[in-house]
């Protein structure tokens with residue numbers, strides 16, 4: 137294991153718990169959130185290693201397992217803010233080295249550009265977004281990664297539909313840009329992708345699997361669809 141990867145793996149290490157007192161004016165839910173953040177080893181390790189989000193470790197763990205990010209690749213990162221996955225992708229495809237790799241990220245909220253990546257601020261569901269991404273990628277990508285998550289409304293049925301619409305749009309884009317052998321990674325929830333989508337994906341990829349990386353919180357129904365070997 138290289139020094140960097142060993143460092144990343146240390147994120148699971150135990151740290152001393154930080155206690156948070158309930159402050160006047162702060163809701164109990166906010167105090168609980170703050171306590172969880174301050175005691176979360178991935179939050180602590182993300183700060184130590186300069187990653188913008190604890191989510192960076194989810195991509196690190198998925199890629200450490202399946203090794204789909206390779207030097208020289210072109211990568212699209214959908215739902216990229218604040219930029220943790222983009223940072224990991226830049227590092228692993230060596231996009232900062234001239235002539236090697238390219239990473240293009242997009243998010244609908246404003247985000248600080250990640251050095252070495254093209255960072256777009258736009259709704260991916262905007263009909264112009266796929267074209268902008270394709271221009272920045274010079275037409276093709278070797279990997280399409282989607283960590284997009286719609287804000288939940290509390291209405292399970294409507295939330296599921298919105299989430300599935302994002303996954304399906306990401307998959308549609310992946311089919312348009314992926315090179316042979318390409319990779320598609322997407323965040324899905326609960327029962328994973330719908331049977332129809334999964335069946336369609338199995339026809340286009342050599343391997344399609346669901347993985348829950350250790351950095352994905354146990355109480356969250358989030359998991360990742362990882363499809364490799366696009367044909």
Ligand SMILES: C[S@@+](CC[C@H](N)C(=O)[O-])C[C@H]1O[C@@H](n2cnc3c(N)ncnc32)[C@H](O)[C@@H]1O
Nearest residue numbers: 189191215218219220221243244260283284285
């Ligand atoms: C879990 S966060 C991504 C974290 C990111 N992977 C990282 O490592 O920092 C999900 C992101 O998806 C974005 N998102 C949701 N719907 C989107 C859409 N339609 N177009 C672009 N981004 C979207 C949200 O704004 C949010 O920043």
